Amino acid sequence: xxxxxxxxxxxxxxxxxxxxxxxxxxxxxxxxxxxxxxxxxxxxxxxxxxxxxxxxxxxxxxxxxxxxxxxxxxxxxxxxxxxxxxxxxxxxxxxxxxxxxxxxxxxxxxxxxxxxxxxxxxxxxxxxxxxxxxxxxxxxxxxxxxxxxxxxxxxxxxxxxxxxxxxxxxxxxxxxxxxxxxxxxxxxxxxxxxxxxxxxxxxxxxxxxxxxxxxxxxxxxxxxxxxxxxxxxxxxxxxxxxxxxxxxxxxxxxxxxxxxxxxxxxxxxxxxxxxxxxxxxxxxxxxxxxxxxxxxxxxxxxxxxxxxxxxxxxxxxxxxxxxxxxxxxxxxxxxxxxxx
Numbered sequence: 001x002x003x004x005x006x007x008x009x010x011x012x013x014x015x016x017x018x019x020x021x022x023x024x025x026x027x028x029x030x031x032x033x034x035x036x037x038x039x040x041x042x043x044x045x046x047x048x049x050x051x052x053x054x055x056x057x058x059x060x061x062x063x064x065x066x067x068x069x070x071x072x073x074x075x076x077x078x079x080x081x082x083x084x085x086x087x088x089x090x091x092x093x094x095x096x097x098x099x100x101x102x103x104x105x106x107x108x109x110x111x112x113x114x115x116x117x118x119x120x121x122x123x124x125x126x127x128x129x130x131x132x133x134x135x136x137x138x139x140x141x142x143x144x145x146x147x148x149x150x151x152x153x154x155x156x157x158x159x160x161x162x163x164x165x166x167x168x169x170x171x172x173x174x175x176x177x178x179x180x181x182x183x184x185x186x187x188x189x190x191x192x193x194x195x196x197x198x199x200x201x202x203x204x205x206x207x208x209x210x211x212x213x214x215x216x217x218x219x220x221x222x223x224x225x226x227x228x229x230x231x232x233x234x235x236x237x238x239x240x241x242x243x244x245x246x247x248x249x250x251x252x253x254x255x256x257x258x259x260x261x262x263x264x265x266x267x268x269x270x271x272x273x274x275x276x277x278x279x280x281x282x283x284x285x286x287x288x289x290x291x292x293x294x295x296x297x298x299x300x301x302x303x304x305x306x307x308x309x310x311x312x313x314x315x316x317x318x319x320x321x322x323x324x325x326x327x328x329x330x331x332x333x334x335x336x337x338x339x340x
Contacts, residue, residue: 003237005176005195007202008155009226009258009274010049010060011082014072016123016219018046018065019313024121025050025061027316028101029084030146033290034280036313039064040255043299044309052154053141055257055280055289057228058201059154064223067311072218074126076209077268079222080161083116083128085136085200090150091115094129097146112182112192114156124220130156136200145316157192157203158225160269161215165208167266169193172204175245176227195227214268224262226272235259238273256296257282290315 015021025031034055039045045066051059061082074080086094091108094117098105108115113133120126129152140151162168169191172178178193181203195202217223229235235252239261242249249263258274265271283294293310295303 002177003229003234003241005178005227005273006197006230007058007195007228008158009057009228009272009276010062011079011155011158011225012062012064012223013082013125014069014123014217014219014221014223015048015063015065015121015125016069017067018048018063018311020122021048021063021065022313023316027145028098028103030141030144030151031059031061032141032144033315034060035257035284035294036290036292037294037296038299038306038310040296040299043295043302043306046310046313049280049290052138052152053143054286056138056154057258057274057276058138059152061155066219069219071124072221073213073216074124074161074221075213075215076161076163078161078215078217079158079225079269080207080215081118081126081128081159082222083130083156083158083203085138085153085156086129086131087136087150087153088115088131088133091117091129091131093150111190112184121220125222128156130200132156132200134199138201154201156200157205158222159190159205159207160225160267161207161209161212162267162269163210163212163214164267165191165206168269169206171265172206175242178204224270224272226260226274229273229275231277232259232275235261235273235275 026033031050034051035049037047039047045064047064049060049062103119106118108117115131117129136153138153140148140153142148144151172193178195181192181194183191190205190207193204239249242263247263250261253260257280260272260274262272280289
């Protein structure tokens, strides 16, 4: 049986100020910080993970914050928008919530049967909330700052902007096994593809942008898009298949919470295929996810050095920790990794 990609695993982007990033994604969007760690390839930089209650694949937006770095440019060869899934009856709620956080929005506009609200984060990263006509059975984070009936369910999909979309669409369908679903515009400027069983969390739109400037990866842009591999064996099979095409693909890299391979699709977007396991509870209990700086074993001897170099961050007051852990509030207020 051929291997199959069930959908999106995570999206990784570049941020500026890490506290501003936390305030927006936890405080405004109501996501859970499920891991506070460092970029394993550049440990002087945070790697912050936001998702649902347990950080399931398909809910994870992650960031490398580069304080003081220049803004990037959203353009061709990039993921030009990241979309979250919300319930259809929650469109009005989210318009009001975003307005209450002084976030400018566009829409809702109709797209392939979805109602889409468009906006950007404080660094200019393009985001969308999509209310789909297809049901999304994924459970929200029920203990978060947004009521469960309105909370984000996970990703809806991503949009790739391409100078020559034919190479990308061929790679998606012929190599990665995506299915062509829908297209819009007189000349098919936007085409939708689905992975696995389709539906929210398994969608990629390819938009033609001939003549558009090439994207520059820096603050406010997506670094890479990761697709799911349910098992190590699936990932190994994907690596063999992609390498057989002559595409430059990395060895399997241990990212502690998943294992990864990286390669570029024909239009230049950096893709990753990441394993579902082992997940984020291997070094923290479920109720403590994201509350402390967690380092991989090979960086633990440098903890004091790294903690001194990383700017302090704290979760916003709107976050409600489990009532059984009365010490959490003190930990948040201290702005550090341990109570004062």
